[in-house]
Amino acid sequence: xxxxxxxxxxxxxxxxxxxxxxxxxxxxxxxxxxxxxxxxxxxxxxxxxxxxxxxxxxxxxxxxxxxxxxxxxxxxxxxxxxxxxxxxxxxxxxxxxxxxxxxxxxxxxxx
Amino acid sequence: xxxxxxxxxxxxxxxxxxxxxxxxxxxxxxxxxxxxxxxxxxxxxxxxxxxxxxxxxxxxxxxxxxxxxxxxxxxxxxxxxxxxxxxxxxxxxxxxxxxxxxxxxxxxxxxx
Numbered sequence: 001x002x003x004x005x006x007x008x009x010x011x012x013x014x015x016x017x018x019x020x021x022x023x024x025x026x027x028x029x030x031x032x033x034x035x036x037x038x039x040x041x042x043x044x045x046x047x048x049x050x051x052x053x054x055x056x057x058x059x060x061x062x063x064x065x066x067x068x069x070x071x072x073x074x075x076x077x078x079x080x081x082x083x084x085x086x087x088x089x090x091x092x093x094x095x096x097x098x099x100x101x102x103x104x105x106x107x108x109x110x111x
Numbered sequence: 112x113x114x115x116x117x118x119x120x121x122x123x124x125x126x127x128x129x130x131x132x133x134x135x136x137x138x139x140x141x142x143x144x145x146x147x148x149x150x151x152x153x154x155x156x157x158x159x160x161x162x163x164x165x166x167x168x169x170x171x172x173x174x175x176x177x178x179x180x181x182x183x184x185x186x187x188x189x190x191x192x193x194x195x196x197x198x199x200x201x202x203x204x205x206x207x208x209x210x211x212x213x214x215x216x217x218x219x220x221x222x223x
Contacts, residue, residue: 004153006153008151032210034211034212036214041200041217041219042216042217043115043117043202043214043215043216043217044154044202044214045214046211046212046213046214049209049210049211088153088154090153090212092210097142097144097159097206097210097212098144098156098159098167099144099154099156099212100156101153101154101155102153103151103152103153104151104152104153
């Protein structure tokens with residue numbers, strides 16, 4: 001079993017839809033959770049950074065963490081064609097800043 | 112631009128040649144990381160530095176790979192005797208004191 005599991009998709013939605021992206025993990029030492037957006041042939045761009053269980057909102061993006069279920073989500077409201085990218089979840093333990101990534105989910109938002 | 116800078120963006124080389132990538136982190140960040148990403152996969156950790164000290168190396172980093180960070184500023188990643196399996200995107204990141212990792216645009220290696 002991989003430490004971080006993420007459905008690779010692809011996921012295709014119409015413009016304006018609500019998108020839900022998810023990851024599960026097995027390592028209970030993970031305490032910090034991140035979502036990155038990566039456009040083709042570009043580096044990952046940090047979208048959300050969370051620590052505790054619960055929700056964190058930033059504009060159209062909401063990150064949700066459920067440590068008891070070892071499950072994290074990213075919601076995108078009012079999705080736009082410019083949101084078309086690969087979304088990577090990443091996580092780490094407390095003192096070690098080394099990240100473990102999911103495989104990424106390829107999202108396409110159709111106009 | 113004060114983000115993480117990587118050079119070159121793309122390198123095409125023949126099998127057996129040596130290649131070197133350079134990373135300039137965000138200036139106030141003292142931790143620097145190298146990751147490798149192949150098509151359809153998430154980035155995989157290779158190594159990291161705190162200032163000039165290399166503190167951890169992945170088993171992915173074979174003897175043909177070497178990374179340095181002289182004076183705790185920029186870093187280089189050298190691959191000797193390249194193999195076709197080394198073809199990948201090599202990503203550099205630096206971390207803020209809060210632990211957020213910021214990545215550069217990557218250096219894409221193609222080994223023919």
